[in-house]
Amino acid sequence: MAQSTETTDWVSRFADEVIEESERRAPGKPVVVASGLSPSGPIHLGNLREVMTPHLVADEIRRRGYQVRHLISWDDYDRYRKVPAGIAGVDESWAEHIGKPLTSVPAPAGSSYPNWAEHFKAAMVAALAELGVEFDGISQTAQYTAGTYREQILHAMKHRADIDAILAQYRTKKAPAKKQQQKPLDEAELEAAEGSGAAGEDDGSAGSAGYFPYKPFCGNCEKDLTTVTSYDDDTTELSYTCNECGFAETVRLNEFNRGKLVWKVDWPMRWAYEGVVFEPSGVDHSSPGSSFQVGGQIVGIFGGKQPIGPMYAFVGISGMAKMSSSRGGVPTPGDALQIMEPQILRWLYARRRPNQSFKIAFDQEIQRLYDEWDKLDAKVADGSALPADVAAHSRAVRTAGGELPRTARPLPYRTLASVADITAGHEDQALRILSELDPTDPLTSLDEARPRYDKAEAWINTHVPADQRTIVREEPDAELLKSLDEASRESLRLLLDGLEANWSLDGLTHLVYGVPKVQAGFSADATPKELPPEIKTAQRTFFALLYQLLVGRDTGPRLPTLLLAVGQERVRSLLGE
Numbered sequence: 001m002a003q004s005t006e007t008t009d010w011v012s013r014f015a016d017e018v019i020e021e022s023e024r025r026a027p028g029k030p031v032v033v034a035s036g037l038s039p040s041g042p043i044h045l046g047n048l049r050e051v052m053t054p055h056l057v058a059d060e061i062r063r064r065g066y067q068v069r070h071l072i073s074w075d076d077y078d079r080y081r082k083v084p085a086g087i088a089g090v091d092e093s094w095a096e097h098i099g100k101p102l103t104s105v106p107a108p109a110g111s112s113y114p115n116w117a118e119h120f121k122a123a124m125v126a127a128l129a130e131l132g133v134e135f136d137g138i139s140q141t142a143q144y145t146a147g148t149y150r151e152q153i154l155h156a157m158k159h160r161a162d163i164d165a166i167l168a169q170y171r172t173k174k175a176p177a178k179k180q181q182q183k184p185l186d187e188a189e190l191e192a193a194e195g196s197g198a199a200g201e202d203d204g205s206a207g208s209a210g211y212f213p214y215k216p217f218c219g220n221c222e223k224d225l226t227t228v229t230s231y232d233d234d235t236t237e238l239s240y241t242c243n244e245c246g247f248a249e250t251v252r253l254n255e256f257n258r259g260k261l262v263w264k265v266d267w268p269m270r271w272a273y274e275g276v277v278f279e280p281s282g283v284d285h286s287s288p289g290s291s292f293q294v295g296g297q298i299v300g301i302f303g304g305k306q307p308i309g310p311m312y313a314f315v316g317i318s319g320m321a322k323m324s325s326s327r328g329g330v331p332t333p334g335d336a337l338q339i340m341e342p343q344i345l346r347w348l349y350a351r352r353r354p355n356q357s358f359k360i361a362f363d364q365e366i367q368r369l370y371d372e373w374d375k376l377d378a379k380v381a382d383g384s385a386l387p388a389d390v391a392a393h394s395r396a397v398r399t400a401g402g403e404l405p406r407t408a409r410p411l412p413y414r415t416l417a418s419v420a421d422i423t424a425g426h427e428d429q430a431l432r433i434l435s436e437l438d439p440t441d442p443l444t445s446l447d448e449a450r451p452r453y454d455k456a457e458a459w460i461n462t463h464v465p466a467d468q469r470t471i472v473r474e475e476p477d478a479e480l481l482k483s484l485d486e487a488s489r490e491s492l493r494l495l496l497d498g499l500e501a502n503w504s505l506d507g508l509t510h511l512v513y514g515v516p517k518v519q520a521g522f523s524a525d526a527t528p529k530e531l532p533p534e535i536k537t538a539q540r541t542f543f544a545l546l547y548q549l550l551v552g553r554d555t556g557p558r559l560p561t562l563l564l565a566v567g568q569e570r571v572r573s574l575l576g577e
Contacts, residue, residue, distance in 0.1 A: 089109030099225045152302060437564065477549055498515075
């Protein structure tokens with residue numbers, strides 16, 4: 001197969017390694033990459049890196065003509081470990097479900113989904129569809145309850161001493177059985193276990209009867225607060241007691257489908273079962289005894305090899321600390337896609353190497369981010385972009401399956417946000433303003449500016465505080481107008497005289513910046529290098545005056561956009577003509 005010409009970006013380099021490794025392990029078979037997500041609560045933008053890293057690599061491999069499977073394991077058979085904060089209709093009474101599989105916990109109040117896991121999975125599935133992520137979803141509840149892993153479970157039980165010996169290398173102080181099961185994890189441990197399925201689970205060593213890598217869910221209360229008391233390799237008879245409700249029973253493990261391998265055994269078992277070649281993991285897995293490191297040893301017991309894959313760094317939000325879904329209220333991919341197009345979100349993950357942390361903007365930075373994207377878009381179009389930037393742009397706008405839907409007329413995001421702010425949902429007014437931005441090629445329908453316009457409007461409505469919204473004055477500020485000195489009056493006259501001839505976005509930009517230059521005796525076309533520093537001060541003073549007269553504040557949306565939004569007639573009235 002021909003290699004990609006995009007050899008300067010991290011995605012291509014990983015694709016090279018994964019193809020080579022896959023040919024070594026399973027020649028002629030589809031390349032298998034994997035992600036794992038636990039729908040224990042809102043699946044946040046940090047968890048998205050667990051998906052986007054293998055997705056981008058898998059998509060590059062598909063572009064080269066290879067068959068690829070991107071598996072997403074939904075860890076919905078994990079235990080419900082704590083009541084997440086910030087979820088509507090969920091309070092501490094939900095603690096009664098702690099220890100049950102996520103698919104056995106009711107969905108939050110008002111949800112149309114059958115259980116907790118399906119409720120939180122659905123939002124992520126919708127976001128991945130919008131992002132163009134192709135994957136094969138695997139429910140671990142379905143796998144375990146169907147007996148899919150029965151041979152692997154029996155094999156793990158048979159080799160429990162070998163598994164115990166590996167885990168023992170990393171164990172420190174072992175607590176008594178009951179105390180260990182109920183010991184709450186501290187915040188650092190919760191962070192390290194986030195999304196991994198590890199949080200709140202012991203490693204199977206808690207019981208007095210010895211080590212067992214399998215945890216039954218109780219046949220009475222459905223919780224995993226159980227202890228295996230005996231197991232017979234020949235008959236596969238397993239006895240357990242529930243430390244929560246006291247229930248006890250003996251079952252045959254070769255027929256029993258209500259339990260799962262403990263996390264540090266479950267993960268490497270799946271690597272071997274699925275033949276995973278590439279799977280990234282969070283930086284928390286770089287510590288000794290982490291699930292990824294221990295799994296690298298345990299996977300051999302199942303006849304498999306550890307996947308290759310980078311440790312990925314955390315993703316933050318502008319103005320917020322590192323994300324943890326255990327704390328609630330963290331932004332999800334769906335939240336991001338409300339305010340930004342999928343191409344932009346893909347680009348954020350594609351342009352940074354996995355070991356580089358980055359932040360996603362929900363504040364004013366989103367406007368700067370869009371400016372940066374639009375500049376890149378223009379450079380790619382005219383052929384002046386650097387190869388690595390071209391590659392990241394390509395991965396953002398299309399997949400091996402084709403182009404993602406995009407805005408037909410991608411007007412500047414900050415302009416759209418200003419228009420949405422000023423018009424407060426009045427689409428006819430928004431269209432009037434946007435059609436005047438470029439009189440030579442007027443916008444004829446808001447649909448031409450969608451979905452970008454809708455994203456900008458959503459950002460204004462959900463992330464801009466009410467006291468920062470723009471409200472245009474109803475009447476002129478007669479007192480302020482009366483108090484103006486002659487220089488200020490002259491600046492307003494110059495602006496008003498030029499309105500009609502410059503009524504477009506570019507024209508008004510030239511006009512408002514030019515008035516202070518003309519007043520100081522310079523040409524309106526003079527460049528900053530040709531002007532003394534005091535001109536900048538005069539411009540700021542002039543802008544502040546216009547904002548006060550138009551919206552009653554010293555700042556606001558970009559003045560050219562604001563003037564277009566207010567309209568010529570009203571501008572003339574508010575400026576005292």
